[in-house]
Amino acid sequence: MKINKVAILINVIAWAISFVWILPLMGILMASIRPYKEIVRGWWDFSEFNPSLTNIFNALYHPTAPLSKGIVNSLIVTIPATIMPIIIGALAAYAFARYSFTIKSYLFLTIVLLMAVPQQSIAIPLFQLMKKLGLLDSLIGLSIVHTAWGLPWIILFMKNFFATLPVEVEEAARIDGATDFQIFYKIVLPLSLPGIASVAALQFTWVWSDFFLALILIYSPDKLLATQRLPLMRGQYHVDWGVLSAASLIIIAVPIVLYLALQKYYIRGMVGWVVKG
Amino acid sequence: MKLNLTPYFFILPALILIIIFVLYPISATISLSFLSPEGYFVGFDNYIRVLSRREVINYDGILKGYFPMGAIVHNAIWILIHLPLSTLLGLVLAVLLQNVKGSSIIKSIIFLGMVTPLIVGGIIIRFTFDREVGVVNMFLKAIGLGHLVRTWTMYPDTALFSLILGSVWLWTGFSLILYSAGLAMIPKEYYEAAKIDGASSMQIFFRITLPLLKPVTTTVVTMTLLWELKIFDIVYVATYGGPGGASNVLALLMYFLAFRSLDFNASSVIATLLTALTLIVAIVMFKYVVRK
Amino acid sequence: MADVKVKNLTKRFGKVIAVNKVSFDVKDKEFVVLLGPSGSGKTTTLRLIAGLERPDEGEIYIGGRLVNNIPPRERDVAMVFQNYALYPHMTVFDNLAFPLQVRKMPKKYIKAKVEEVAKLLKIEDLLDRRPSQLSGGQQQRVALGRALVREPKVFLMDEPLSNLDAKLRVYMRAELKRLQKELGITTIYVTHDQVEAMTMADRIVVFHKGKIQQIGTPSDLYKKPQNIFVAGFIGSPAMNFFDATLTYKDDFIVLDAGEFKLKLPKTFSSILRDKAGLEVVLGIRPEHIKIYKEPRASTVKCRVYVVEPLGGEMIINFSLGGKIYKARYPGEISLKPDETIYIEIPVKHIHIFNKKDGKAII
Numbered sequence: 001m002k003i004n005k006v007a008i009l010i011n012v013i014a015w016a017i018s019f020v021w022i023l024p025l026m027g028i029l030m031a032s033i034r035p036y037k038e039i040v041r042g043w044w045d046f047s048e049f050n051p052s053l054t055n056i057f058n059a060l061y062h063p064t065a066p067l068s069k070g071i072v073n074s075l076i077v078t079i080p081a082t083i084m085p086i087i088i089g090a091l092a093a094y095a096f097a098r099y100s101f102t103i104k105s106y107l108f109l110t111i112v113l114l115m116a117v118p119q120q121s122i123a124i125p126l127f128q129l130m131k132k133l134g135l136l137d138s139l140i141g142l143s144i145v146h147t148a149w150g151l152p153w154i155i156l157f158m159k160n161f162f163a164t165l166p167v168e169v170e171e172a173a174r175i176d177g178a179t180d181f182q183i184f185y186k187i188v189l190p191l192s193l194p195g196i197a198s199v200a201a202l203q204f205t206w207v208w209s210d211f212f213l214a215l216i217l218i219y220s221p222d223k224l225l226a227t228q229r230l231p232l233m234r235g236q237y238h239v240d241w242g243v244l245s246a247a248s249l250i251i252i253a254v255p256i257v258l259y260l261a262l263q264k265y266y267i268r269g270m271v272g273w274v275v276k277g
Numbered sequence: 278m279k280l281n282l283t284p285y286f287f288i289l290p291a292l293i294l295i296i297i298f299v300l301y302p303i304s305a306t307i308s309l310s311f312l313s314p315e316g317y318f319v320g321f322d323n324y325i326r327v328l329s330r331r332e333v334i335n336y337d338g339i340l341k342g343y344f345p346m347g348a349i350v351h352n353a354i355w356i357l358i359h360l361p362l363s364t365l366l367g368l369v370l371a372v373l374l375q376n377v378k379g380s381s382i383i384k385s386i387i388f389l390g391m392v393t394p395l396i397v398g399g400i401i402i403r404f405t406f407d408r409e410v411g412v413v414n415m416f417l418k419a420i421g422l423g424h425l426v427r428t429w430t431m432y433p434d435t436a437l438f439s440l441i442l443g444s445v446w447l448w449t450g451f452s453l454i455l456y457s458a459g460l461a462m463i464p465k466e467y468y469e470a471a472k473i474d475g476a477s478s479m480q481i482f483f484r485i486t487l488p489l490l491k492p493v494t495t496t497v498v499t500m501t502l503l504w505e506l507k508i509f510d511i512v513y514v515a516t517y518g519g520p521g522g523a524s525n526v527l528a529l530l531m532y533f534l535a536f537r538s539l540d541f542n543a544s545s546v547i548a549t550l551l552t553a554l555t556l557i558v559a560i561v562m563f564k565y566v567v568r569k
Numbered sequence: 570m571a572d573v574k575v576k577n578l579t580k581r582f583g584k585v586i587a588v589n590k591v592s593f594d595v596k597d598k599e600f601v602v603l604l605g606p607s608g609s610g611k612t613t614t615l616r617l618i619a620g621l622e623r624p625d626e627g628e629i630y631i632g633g634r635l636v637n638n639i640p641p642r643e644r645d646v647a648m649v650f651q652n653y654a655l656y657p658h659m660t661v662f663d664n665l666a667f668p669l670q671v672r673k674m675p676k677k678y679i680k681a682k683v684e685e686v687a688k689l690l691k692i693e694d695l696l697d698r699r700p701s702q703l704s705g706g707q708q709q710r711v712a713l714g715r716a717l718v719r720e721p722k723v724f725l726m727d728e729p730l731s732n733l734d735a736k737l738r739v740y741m742r743a744e745l746k747r748l749q750k751e752l753g754i755t756t757i758y759v760t761h762d763q764v765e766a767m768t769m770a771d772r773i774v775v776f777h778k779g780k781i782q783q784i785g786t787p788s789d790l791y792k793k794p795q796n797i798f799v800a801g802f803i804g805s806p807a808m809n810f811f812d813a814t815l816t817y818k819d820d821f822i823v824l825d826a827g828e829f830k831l832k833l834p835k836t837f838s839s840i841l842r843d844k845a846g847l848e849v850v851l852g853i854r855p856e857h858i859k860i861y862k863e864p865r866a867s868t869v870k871c872r873v874y875v876v877e878p879l880g881g882e883m884i885i886n887f888s889l890g891g892k893i894y895k896a897r898y899p900g901e902i903s904l905k906p907d908e909t910i911y912i913e914i915p916v917k918h919i920h921i922f923n924k925k926d927g928k929a930i931i
Binding site: 245 | 285370400405532
């Protein structure tokens with residue numbers, strides 16, 4: 001039948017594309033777990049296959065840029081930089097979603113536009129500001145900057161999310177005697193858990209993935225984040241693909257695990273704030 | 278009437294953080310771009326000085342067709358290739374995957390690029406185009422183009438294009454996921470009605486599906502443009518803007534000017550231009566959305 | 570328990586005046602229904618009383634206390650919402666306990682009170698469930714319970730039955746009314762369903778375009794509507810209206826409706842004197858029109874348009890002068906479309922409204 005042939009063709013094309021798509025990642029994976037002499041023959045060559053964790057171990061305990069320390073530092077930055085903006089942003093978003101106050105629309109417009117501004121635009125003043133505040137080369141300082149930069153999109157996303165909650169439930173609580181703040185943390189926040197999960201998944205991934213702000217603000221060798229250590233492992237003349245791939249794999253594993261665990265919220269987060277925005 | 282202070286308390290913490298760490302640095306950057314290193318107002322002198330630099334626009338390169346052509350041109354080339362490629366690829370895949378078994382697995386595979394930290398993305402691109410270990414060269418050998426084999430990111434004429442192709446690999450997941458969500462939101466009745474009205478599948482796609490996906494397209498195009506203007510990590514780790522500036526982009530150039538040449542004013546010019554460009558994109562999108 | 574007094578209440582949303590100088594009283598223990606089509610201002614009025622909206626003008630008194638500047642939680646009112654607005658993340662028990670918890674009542678008291686209310690509403694078995702696990706009727710009871718548990722001064726209800734299926738709605742009407750009388754709670758109830766209003770209310774306040782059209786008992790509204798709007802809104806099927814002119818003939822006042830003339834009894838003369846030539850609207854309820862197959866004295870000939878049998882009775886749609894009117898026929902009669910029938914309009918049941926301002930003359 002003709003229809004069936006078309007359907008089979010589409011299936012074949014789709015799977016072929018996804019095969020091409022996964023090749024680069026497979027390369028990194030193979031290079032991480034196989035010795036370099038096997039890789040130079042091509043990671044797709046399986047005539048010899050001796051997987052080991054040597055490269056992973058070497059990356060974690062690299063002599064000049066140990067990734068293990070970088071992962072700890074990254075977590076020290078990423079965890080507070082995920083929790084803080086969610087609390088602060090949700091509070092602000094709730095005000096934008098449910099209250100009317102003067103200059104609200106201008107304020108909101110400004111915040112939304114700030115989402116577009118590249119972090120690269122503020123490198124110099126930010127560097128000088130953090131120096132003045134004594135927060136330069138400080139993981140907490142970096143965490144605060146990430147919090148501030150996460151707020152615009154979190155406010156927009158959570159405002160859209162709150163708009164989908166039935167207003168009557170909050171009004172019922174108001175009449176039942178709850179104060180504004182009680183309504184927020186007893187009714188609105190528990191109802192917003194799916195939205196918060198989306199925000200947490202994305203904000204965590206983005207802060208974890210950040211390279212630029214860390215590059216500007218963190219420079220002590222023992223404070224460098226995981227992403228910062230990656231270029232240091234490249235080597236000047238000879239690229240040690242084993243260690244570099246292993247380090248890449250470790251850094252990428254965290255957001256991938258998070259994505260696979262929270263896929264639904266991840267996608268909803270991706271789609272939610274941009275489609276409605 | 279009593280003024281309700283509650284909303285102000287709710288937005289205050291966010292506002293303070295945004296003003297200190299976002300708004301203030303932006304305005305400081307803009308003012309730096311109009312000052313001399315000694316702090317005097319010099320009008321557009323910095324702009325003229327910066328825009329006439331070879332790193333920004335290399336007229337000789339553009340005319341004779343060699344790289345580097347200048348960071349602005351590189352960003353423009355990036356947009357010209359990456360924007361249509363990633364957007365269309367995402368759309369086509371989203372449409373095709375509607376009728377594919379295991380489409381959620383395929384979507385996840387393609388979306389992995391979006392989950393990948395860009396710094397890792399840069400390493401992966403470098404790896405994939407590597408002379409010895411890269412799968413691209415294996416493919417070229419396999420189809421009899423072995424004479425082309427080389428580390429593609431190390432040559433001026435191919436470095437930028439390699440990075441752009443790699444960035445398509447990283448970013449297509451975005452348009453795929455958004456278009457998939459957009460397609461899922463179109464009620465089946467529209468298609469059924471169109472079929473009963475005698476429309477072919479091509480007609481259905483161009484007359485029904487595509488117009489209904491317009492808001493998604495707006496979003497995809499806007500976010501992709503913003504992403505392309507901010508490209509930094511990939512280039513930093515894969516080529517460091519090289520060789521000889523052949524793959525340099527605005528954001529990286531700004532970094533070099535600020536933290537290698539310590540020319541804060543020149544760097545601020547680039548930063549201000551970048552901010553202006555992104556704001557224009559955002560405002561156009563915003564107006565479009567509001568007009569609806 | 571308390572009375573509620575609303576004085577000159579006005580609320581604008583931008584340029585739209587949602588509630589326009591509304592005044593009415595609700596006596597202690599009274600069941601008052603605010604009735605009107607959607608957008609008539611009844612729900613806004615209720616929300617103003619609840620404190621969810623702030624009035625632009627006018628005063629609201631609950632139990633004699635001016636509450637304009639008092640937040641909802643201190644007004645001591647309870648509200649049942651159209652979609653129930655149960656807290657979806659809490660169990661039924663926690664839903665019922667919430668109003669007491671935020672008032673920091675002792676735990677023992679809360680438990681006892683919740684159980685008491687649950688028993689009253691026959692939802693004791695549901696206390697551990699979440700709202701999503703309940704049927705519409707059960708959710709409705711929980712919403713009622715949450716309002717009852719606090720023993721508020723005033724009960725506010727915003728179309729609480731409109732999301733139930735027809736059968737349950739009729740049952741809950743009676744149930745609600747019984748409960749209200751038993752507990753003696755002052756109740757203000759918003760609905761657009763005139764049957765609901767007629768069956769439940771002690772008094773009805775009819776809203777239209779932000780203004781009060783009439784306040785009265787159900788029987789008042791049915792028998793003596795003060796204007797065309799109330800006349801048309803109350804009763805189902807709606808009252809028939811004919812454009813007519815008042816004329817004099819041999820000392821009698823005659824209503825000239827074009828297709829037919831109606832001679833009015835002398836008793837009307839005192840009211841209608843000096844009104845000759847006035848353009849009026851004649852109103853007659855479908856249940857008051859008499860239908861015959863043969864012509865009689867003072868019947869009007871018309872044609873059957875369509876017949877809607879309802880079992881015990883029939884609604885007969887007939888056309889007269891190019892327009893369709895309805896009559897209710899008790900029992901059964903065999904009629905076909907286009908068949909000729911003869912109707913009688915009994916003078917004692919007619920209403921006459923001034924065409925200009927819609928106000929009732931008789």
